[in-house]
Amino acid sequence: MEYRPILGITMGDPAGNGPEITMKALSKKEIYETCRPLVIGDAKMLEQAARIINRPDLRINRVDDPAQGLYTFGTVDVYHMDLVDMDKFAFGKVSAMCGEAAFQCVKKVIELAMDRKIDGTVTNALNKEAINLAGHHYSGHTEIYAEFTHTPKYTMMLAHHDLRVVHVSTHVSLRQACDLVKKQRVLDVIRIAHEGCRALGIERPRIGVAGLNPHAGENGMFGTEEIEEIIPAIQEAQAEGLCVDGPVPPDSLYSKARGGWYDIVVAMYHDQGHIPLKVVGFVYNRAEQHWDAVEGVNVTLGLPIIRASVDHGTAFGHAGQGVANELSLVNAIEYARMMAVNGKKA
Template identity: 55%
Template sequence: MSNYKPIIGITMGDPASIGPEIAVKALLTERLFEVCRPVIIGDAAVFEDIVKRFGSKAKINAITDIKDARFIYGEPDVYDLKNVDMSQFKFGEISAMAGGASFEAVKKVIELAMAGEIDATVTGPINKKSVNEAGHHFAGHTEIYAHFTNTKKYAMLLVEDHMKVIHVSTHVSLRQACDLVKKDRIIEVTELLHNGLISLGEKNLKIGIAGLNPHAGDSGLFGTEDDMEILPAVEEARRLGYDVEGPVPADTMFSKASTGYYGGVVAMYHDQGHIPFKLTGFKWNSEKQQMDSVKGVNITMGLPIIRTSVDHGTAFEIAGKGVASPDAMILAIESAIQLSKYRSVEKV
């Protein structure tokens, strides 16, 4: 299967964001066409505007059926949803139109993957407020995917070099996140992480499981969740055959994870995992007052289809200026390719 070139569906994200720009820039990376067949899902007029705005020589090939995609470098295929009114369109602004367009692109890429017309999906950044103003009440991409694939057990896995982080909970309040630290859920995400590491080709399957409280509770001095929920989950995971360590105080676990000591780690809540992850992959240039690079891939584990994503937001403040880095989008596409190849081998 070394010559297998999966079809990768890439959503434009919020059209008012950097999403369309990074999608086009990624598809102007010639080496990607050597290993996959990419197609953008969105509004072709938005992408025609992008290439004109930045003086690119790329030629947009608008299609309404995957079968019509040509997959030619320099001529990005765009599955045209015709859902953005360019006379009303403005970069960097929250709007129901932009939110609706981004939501429809996600819904369509899921449909294409579920129908087997594409092999994997990659999502550009969306604005949750715009999506909600359009009448679609979801906390984010992960929840949209879970809903339209009817998936009950899923988790967010972040990937950047040595740092691979899965979360027990994500888009909930911190107060609610503490209540969600339960033995069964920790075992569930540990299994999802183990399977994810294998599918990504990771050889080191040692997993670190973070404590919730300072010093992992310090034998109950700073909370009981570590002893009552996390430790029993670690012990059960070992009985199930997983190579796990924990609960490890989070302030030391992530420093070890960044060196490759762990193949992956389990974070108890959103910011516990995202902050060290973004310190690894996001590089801010204080002189230019902008990011030099924004690296990191978000993979939704547990779905019947493959979904990877950039792990950054819409960056409305630089949308339309031509300075957005496509690094994370390229990495997300490369991860989708790897996962597609692993899944294709599994089916043989």
């Protein structure tokens, strides 16, 4: 039987969709056939979520050590952290209590992974305003992971099936993002992209690097960042033996990647990478007025531990109604599992 890694799954902001999509994902028998999921959160929230999705048959097993988990279908193992006062709790509300709960779950799952008590981590969405209200001033999961794992060089990877994108910069203004396109950072991200694909079992990754400017600068007519920063980074990566192409005009790069030209794309800033992934992964049914799919995975590369995440927010407007789509979480669990299994083989 193939190795089943233990994956720590944070519940996310309890006022959002995390608890209910976690219970939806863990109501699938096939999850337990490939991994051992352990929810990091408040057992009270998971018990409530089971009722919300009409699965009161799912048993909650509270543990205070991953070794105590049963990891069998029908039982949801929860590393219980008594974080939520149910008398003060409300769905869909930004609060310091829920921000603190979400933050503590992330901190704990990182600690468990760094101590090698679990094999990988998977995160549900948190609310940036809520964690800041709780006194934790981070712009997102990625920065929390970087600090608590002491990682100076890292990048976000978004994935939808075999379309993968990493970013030179993410949560900064567009004006600042242009200033951050520097040779060393582009080269670092190319190297991290290469290693990230190798962690997924791709022996010789093909990397497509986006230009920053329209038409990748058109030989300096529309900007010089390609000539001064991006091309030198590509040339150095090629000299190291990496399979790198570019800079490719951003408006055609993703069509080529979807067509199989590249295993991963290096985007120069947040929306240059996010928009294409969400166009293919988020599918809204216009006729029936609901989301047929909210797919995609967010993976932080360059860390000493595995971290995969849903590629959506907390959906406060629909939280607690049992209508949230769990596909992105299922995909994130599968990505973390693949990386853990490949790491075990290495």
